[in-house]
Amino acid sequence: MAYEYGPLSRPLKETLAALQEGLMREYRLEYLPTHRRSARRSRRLRRIRGWCRATGRLAEQAARVTERTLPRIERETGHAFRSPDGLARVLMAPSTKRLFSEILAGFPEDALPIRANDLSMLGNFADDAHALALIGDVTLRLKVLSGEGVAGLAALSDRWDLHESRIGSGLRCPPDGENLEQEKETLARAVLGLIYVEGGTDALRAVVPLLAHDRVG
Numbered sequence: 001m002a003y004e005y006g007p008l009s010r011p012l013k014e015t016l017a018a019l020q021e022g023l024m025r026e027y028r029l030e031y032l033p034t035h036r037r038s039a040r041r042s043r044r045l046r047r048i049r050g051w052c053r054a055t056g057r058l059a060e061q062a063a064r065v066t067e068r069t070l071p072r073i074e075r076e077t078g079h080a081f082r083s084p085d086g087l088a089r090v091l092m093a094p095s096t097k098r099l100f101s102e103i104l105a106g107f108p109e110d111a112l113p114i115r116a117n118d119l120s121m122l123g124n125f126a127d128d129a130h131a132l133a134l135i136g137d138v139t140l141r142l143k144v145l146s147g148e149g150v151a152g153l154a155a156l157s158d159r160w161d162l163h164e165s166r167i168g169s170g171l172r173c174p175p176d177g178e179n180l181e182q183e184k185e186t187l188a189r190a191v192l193g194l195i196y197v198e199g200g201t202d203a204l205r206a207v208v209p210l211l212a213h214d215r216v217g
Contacts, residue, residue, distance in 0.1 A: 007121075008085070008118050008121055008122075009115055009117070009118055011083070011084075011085060012062060012084070012085045012088050012089075013059070013062065013063070013066075013084075015114060015118055015122070016055055016058055016059040016062065017059060018113070018114050019055050019103075019113050019114050019119075020052055020055045020056050020059065021113070022112070022113020022114055023048055023051050023052040023055060023103070023113050024052055025113070026048055026107065026111065026113060027045060027048045027049060027052065030044065030045060030048070031045065047102075047106065048106075051099065051102065051103050051106070054099050054168075055099075057168075058096065058099075058167055058168055061165075061166075061167040061168065061169075062084075062088050062167050064165065065084065065087060065088050065091055065165050065167065066084040066088070068161075068165070069087065069091070069160060069161060069162070069165045070084055070087050072160060072161075073087070073160050073191065076159075076160075076210060077195060077203070077206055077207050077210070078203075078206050079195050079198070079199050079203045079206070081194075081198065082198055086194050086198065087191070087194065088125075088167060089125045089128045089129075090128060090129050090132060090187065090190045090191055090194055091129070091162065091165055091166050091167050091187070092122075092125035092126050092128070092129070092166075092167045092168060093126060093166045093167060093168035093169050094126040095126075095168050095169075096122070096123070096125065096126055096167065096168035097123045097124075097126045099168070100119050100120075100122040100123035101123050103119060104116060104119040104120060104123065128190070129186060129187060129190040130186065130190070131193075132189070132190040132191075132193030132194050132197070133186045133187075133189035133190040133193055134189075134193070135193035135196060135197065136188075136189040136190060136191070136192035136193030136194075136195075136196060136204075137150065137189045137192075137193075139192075139193070139196045139201070139204060140189075140192055140196075140204060143201050143204075144201065144204055144205050144208060145208070150189075150211070151211065152210075152211040153184070153185040153188040153189060153211070154181050154184040154185050154188065156188045156207075156210060156211060157184035157185065157187050157188040158184065159210070160188075160191070162184065162187040162188060162191065163180070163183060163184050163187060166187075192204060192207060195207065
């Protein structure tokens, strides 16, 4: 089975670096000293500067996922991810959709910091978690647990620090209570879905003891 989605033209790390560099370049091109700026130009420069800073934060958070979160999941599941970008896509917070959409709409196509298609793909990353969560949930219940209910997902999310590792999580107010629990379960299901897509049923079956451990714990 293949989970189809369009690839970026280069790895996520390079794409975010190119985006930040391109935004800085556009800022310098549009910059005027304060006494020569219109109110409209000042607002425009603030927006570009804000986009640049937000992109830099995303790059830092994505790097932490690669350095900390991904190795822990690989170590505990025995599954080696094909690329850090798959997990990063799962952990991209919904709030990033607005950021990338604003950047895409903020420039003529020939002046965009990176390719329009790449910006559009970045904006769609936040939807990947829900698609993979559905794959993970259905596959786990029907192919691995033979119709049994799935428990321990929020605990598994906590075990891997998935919610704390979300990319772009600082762009909105954090959820609490039941909403937080649901987000954690969705993230855990999405990671399981990614493991299944890349490694098949055997790779997913290897995670079941972790769910049982977290239910007991």
